[in-house]
Amino acid sequence: CFREIILDENFLHDDRRPIFSRTLDIGYRLDFFLPKYQFYIQVILILSIQMLLGSILGIILYYGVVLPIKEKQGVSGALLLGYGIVIPSALYIPFEIVDILNIQSVLIRLGSISISMTIPLRCLEAMHGHSDNCKSWRDYVLATSFIFRPAMNEERQFQPITSRFLIRNIQKYVYYMAILCVLCSILSPLDYTPFPNSLHQSDRTIISLHWGDWYNAFVLATLINETLQLSMSGAASLAGLYTKTQYDYENITNYPMFLSSSPSDFWGRRWNNLIHSDLKRGVYIPCRKRIGSKVVAGLATFIMSGLLHEHVWMVLFFDKDSYWFGKQLLFFGWNGILVSLEYLLGERIGRLMSKQHFPRIILSHLVVLLALPLAHLFTMDF
Secondary structure (H helix, E strand, C coil): CHHHHHHCCCCCCCCCCCCEEEECCCCCEEEECCCCHHHHHHHHHHHHHHHHHHHHHHHHHHHHHHHHHHHCCCHHHHHHHHHHHHHHHHHHHHHHHHHHHCCCCHHHHHCCCHHHHHHHHHHHHHHCCCCCCCCCHHHHHHHHCCCCEECECCCCCECECCHHHHHHHHHHHHHHHHHHHHHHHHHHHHCCCCCCCCCCCCCCCCCCCCHHHHHHHHHHHHHHHHHHHHHHHHHHHHHHHHHCECEECCCCCCCHHHHCCCHHHHHHHHCCHHHHHHHHHHHHHHHHHHHCCHHHHHHHHHHHHHHHHHHHHHHHHCCCCCCCCCHHHHHHHHHHHHHHHHHHHHHHHHHHCCCCCCCHHHHHHHHHHCCHHHHHHHHCCC
């Protein structure tokens, strides 16, 4: 009965009836719909499974990798456990969740990939000795097994959950939900392509020089940005209720489409700072220490990001006609080249594209334009 009522709803077709309709004087009609309760139950179920499995893998990481690396005993076994069991398990779990629960909605599938975006990178940081200095396995699980990092006070202690924290999260959730409702109401009748489009989902075009494709990708990236904020505010509340701990999700994104001053500012401070932090500790810092080159370490980080996003796209779109392997490697590889060029030519580019020459929003738009010819590789499947 539970499966028929809850899990058999795949959200591929919207069969809801409006609770209120109104025709405007300009000829458009506004319909108001209630969300389906099955959506929230499925999301909560999937996130709960992720938290449980993430906790189990966190305990394995603590005793099998963190302690041996810290004590410098059984290092070979720790590396074998990390590369041979923990990372493959974390990457495999989302496919099983999607298959067993028969999840068809891309939005709900997104909830199944947090473990594969979090555990592999935190396993890498543990194997390279950069894990949080936790006193017990419980603290380590709280610090590393969820996609968020716990909020800490000045004494570096975890902050317990409070009613104020939950209320603030609910307020943020309602705020971002309202923004998304307005944006989707405007863009949905246009099939989310408000500008002339030269591409189709089945195309394998790598570089588009059509301005309409650029700005359609810009619009979709803005929607993805708002969706990240919405989903993380809800997930942080759920994780907090389970663990009675506050999780820090502030500034997950920080107006990347409108305030970025450079490619490194976009990727390093404004777009998905949760994953940026894990990539920095799990890939960039170890590479920088071993190789010494800022450019090589940056490129390695973007390649790893591309590989992780290839995995995510495989989970989200493996049964879609538009899916083909390599999109995210190309997209993130190109952005890695842009950041590397910034490192190499930073002072010259900085003087040319300074705030003194361009207003902040114009400068940000010029930065985003550098990535837009390949941005459809990231946005078009959605």
